[in-house]
Structures are given as structure tokens and as C-alpha cells.
Amino acid sequence: MTVAVSFEISGQDRRRRINPVKNESTVTQARNEIKRDTLDKSSLVHMHDANGNVIYIDTVTGKEVVDSTLIPVVPKMEFPLFHSASIGVDLWSPVMRAFGTSYGLIGFSAQLNLHNRYIPTFEIGLGSANYAPEDNNYVYKSPMSIYFKLGADYNVFFNSNPDYMFYAGLRYGFSPFKWQVTDVVPSDNYWQNNQPIDFPSQSSFTGYFELLAGVKVKIYGNISMGWSVRYHQILHQSNKKYGEPWYVPGYGSRGSAITATFSVFYSLPLDKYNKKRPLTKASLAKVNDIAPEPEK
Numbered sequence: 001m002t003v004a005v006s007f008e009i010s011g012q013d014r015r016r017r018i019n020p021v022k023n024e025s026t027v028t029q030a031r032n033e034i035k036r037d038t039l040d041k042s043s044l045v046h047m048h049d050a051n052g053n054v055i056y057i058d059t060v061t062g063k064e065v066v067d068s069t070l071i072p073v074v075p076k077m078e079f080p081l082f083h084s085a086s087i088g089v090d091l092w093s094p095v096m097r098a099f100g101t102s103y104g105l106i107g108f109s110a111q112l113n114l115h116n117r118y119i120p121t122f123e124i125g126l127g128s129a130n131y132a133p134e135d136n137n138y139v140y141k142s143p144m145s146i147y148f149k150l151g152a153d154y155n156v157f158f159n160s161n162p163d164y165m166f167y168a169g170l171r172y173g174f175s176p177f178k179w180q181v182t183d184v185v186p187s188d189n190y191w192q193n194n195q196p197i198d199f200p201s202q203s204s205f206t207g208y209f210e211l212l213a214g215v216k217v218k219i220y221g222n223i224s225m226g227w228s229v230r231y232h233q234i235l236h237q238s239n240k241k242y243g244e245p246w247y248v249p250g251y252g253s254r255g256s257a258i259t260a261t262f263s264v265f266y267s268l269p270l271d272k273y274n275k276k277r278p279l280t281k282a283s284l285a286k287v288n289d290i291a292p293e294p295e296k
Helices: 024-030 092-098 281-286
Strands: 044-048 054-058 082-090 106-114 118-131 139-155 164-182 202-220 223-237 258-269
Touching: 092 106, 092 258, 106 258, 118 164, 139 202, 164 223
Parallel strands: none
Antiparallel strands: 044 054, 082 106, 082 258, 106 118, 118 139, 139 164, 164 202, 202 223, 223 258
16 A cells, blocks of 8 residues: 655745654764764655655654755865975074084975874985084084984864964984094193194984974965974984084084074975865754755
């Protein structure tokens, strides 16, 4: 026996989505919006409204029921996985060297921006030192050497405008380098022996960590500038026969635990900017009451 259910729904009522009873179909609407549930249609009949859209009617109450599988998914993050890639050059060291600092050289970085939130980073650079203290009782020298840093940053404003970033990060850096101390003048007031002494060149492999916080802003097109402040400490060091090196490439002098960077970046977009704002939980809850307008 076939029962036909037919009644007219006004334009205003057609937009209403009423959930009057607690059944399997209404329970699915309250579950995690990311999980895709299947509507139990065993107790429902379907019909077409005036616009030809399929709607489901509860046979007990005569009320329309929402199919939760048709509710738009709320994305966890607004931006795509591979949002952009950047290369940068750190101008802090060469500028400071030009103003008289006796160590440092230049550094470069490569970054991969994931969801505008997680930013794995690789840094490479060159450093050297030629330092004599004010009393001129020795000269510290370290020839040009390479250094590497591996780590990642976390963008606090990951669902905001990607042109402006505030981030915190962590780095592990290491460098194989050589250093030596020459023209050491011993203090000998008794024998008055001021013959300079040279210590032989030494090789060292030093590793260290950095905790950092920084900002990055777009200035024109794909060009951005960034500043960071870093706290660092030595983790391990080889060959201490003649003491510890005063300067470590990529780290700086051992006398300071704080350093800084000023970099210029060029970013290459890896996907189109996601201009659609995600649904909020409040707007998603309203879907149960007001359905979207049908496409014409």
C-alpha cells in the first residue's frame, strides 16, 4: 500500500529547518562538523519543494529534517597546506660588521609555510672573526667558516592576514670551524718578560640552540621584511685543549646570550589565497534554522 504525502510549503516556511524530536537524524547534527555522518532515512519520506529541491519529512511529526551531510564543513585552517615558500637574507651581521663589529658575515634562510601556521626553516651562512681587546694583550682570529641551523616557527596569527606575522621558534645550529689566539702578552711584573706567545690553530665542532620571537611584514609585492630576537646557549663543543673559542659562526660571541636578525624575504605563493572565510560555530548552528538560498 502506498501513501502519498503532499502539502504546500510557503516560501518562508521552506527556509525553516526544524528539529522537534530527538532521533538518529537530529543527533548527527550535533556531532563534530568535520566528521561526515549519514542520515538515517528509514523513518523518513522525501518530497520536492516548489523549487525542485529534495527535502525529508519525519512521518511521525510531519516536520522537515536536515541531512547533516549537506551542511558545509568548517575547515580547521583557512589557508592551504602549502601556502608559500620563502628565501631570505640576514642583513644584521654585514651591517653590524660595517659599523665596526669584529665578527660575523652573512646568513641566508629558506622557509616553507604550511597553513600559514607552521614554518619549517633551514638557515645557512658564513662567519669569521678578527678581534683584539682594548688592552691589546691578545688577538683572536677565526677564518671564514660555514654554519647551519635547522628549526621551525609557529605563526600566532595563522588565520589572519598572511602579510603580517608574529611568530615564535626554535633552532638547532652547528658549525665546524677553526680558531686561534696570537700575540698573547703575559703579565709578568717580576721578570719583565713580555715576549708574545702564539697558540696553535684549533679545530672545533660546536652545537647550540636558539629560542626566538619575531615579526614579518609585507612591504611590496612578494617582498617582506622581518626582525627577530634570539636567546641562545652552547649545547656541546669538541676540542677544549687550549680553552673555549670566543666566537662561534652563526652564534656570535660567547659573552652575550642575546642576538638579533634583520632579514629581507622573497616569497613565492604555492596556492591561491583562500578568500572564503570559514563558518564559525555560531553560523553553523544557525544552519539548523535557516537553510541557504537555493541556486538559480
